[in-house]
Amino acid sequence: MLVCAGCRYAGRVSLRDRKRARTRQALVDAATELFERNGYDETTIADIAAAAEIGTRTFFGYFASKEELLFPESDVRVQAALDAIASRGPDEGPAEVLLRALRKVGDDSDEMVSRVAALRLRFVRTVPAVRGRALQIQFEAQREIGRQLAAAFPDEIDEVSAVALTGAFIGAVSGALQVLLDDPERLRDPAGVREAVNRATDVALTPWLRASRGPE
Numbered sequence: 001m002l003v004c005a006g007c008r009y010a011g012r013v014s015l016r017d018r019k020r021a022r023t024r025q026a027l028v029d030a031a032t033e034l035f036e037r038n039g040y041d042e043t044t045i046a047d048i049a050a051a052a053e054i055g056t057r058t059f060f061g062y063f064a065s066k067e068e069l070l071f072p073e074s075d076v077r078v079q080a081a082l083d084a085i086a087s088r089g090p091d092e093g094p095a096e097v098l099l100r101a102l103r104k105v106g107d108d109s110d111e112m113v114s115r116v117a118a119l120r121l122r123f124v125r126t127v128p129a130v131r132g133r134a135l136q137i138q139f140e141a142q143r144e145i146g147r148q149l150a151a152a153f154p155d156e157i158d159e160v161s162a163v164a165l166t167g168a169f170i171g172a173v174s175g176a177l178q179v180l181l182d183d184p185e186r187l188r189d190p191a192g193v194r195e196a197v198n199r200a201t202d203v204a205l206t207p208w209l210r211a212s213r214g215p216e
Helices: 015-038 045-051 074-086 094-108 115-126 128-152 159-181 190-208
Strands: none
Touching: 015 045, 015 115, 074 094, 074 128, 094 128, 094 159, 094 190, 115 128, 115 159, 128 159, 159 190
16 A cells, blocks of 8 residues: 555554545556546546545645656655665665665565556656656755765765766666566566666666775
8 A cells, every 4th residue: 555655654654644545546546547548638637536536626635736646656765765875884885875775665665567657657758747747856856865865975975976876876767667668568577677677776876886996
């Protein structure tokens, strides 16, 4: 079950939060079904709200726009990176904590191989509004994660380099998924998707890995 980012990390989840999470997931599921059947432009917010059995005004208490439905776990991924930075070990550098965050997200969720993920990748290519939202999310994530990396590793990386490192990391994930989109069978294989994404991020971040730099 998908829960809000705050609820996921709060430990105990209230009844109200569980109800909100169920409604939120119902909206994502309804949108996925309608997008697959009718297409993105042909599906309205009113259609999605009706399919989820809520009012159109209530929809906006969960999502700010139609394209937001295609990015249901973006805040969770960012939070995973921030948590990995906060819980960094003495042997970890900036690259290691990003890779650990990616693997934790992959272990905790199959969202990257979900129906909504496949739709998101396809619509990023074909729908300007979805592509614009994807770029905005990537920019905001890159800026925030980079800022936190620079603060956590002041002797290793400055903020400009941290943002560049984070951009390489995010770009590797996005690029690997876009390649897999050309082969839908591979995109439906969770183990294969994780392997491809891990390989892409390892290539992108290898120059930053502490082990690859040898003794200082």
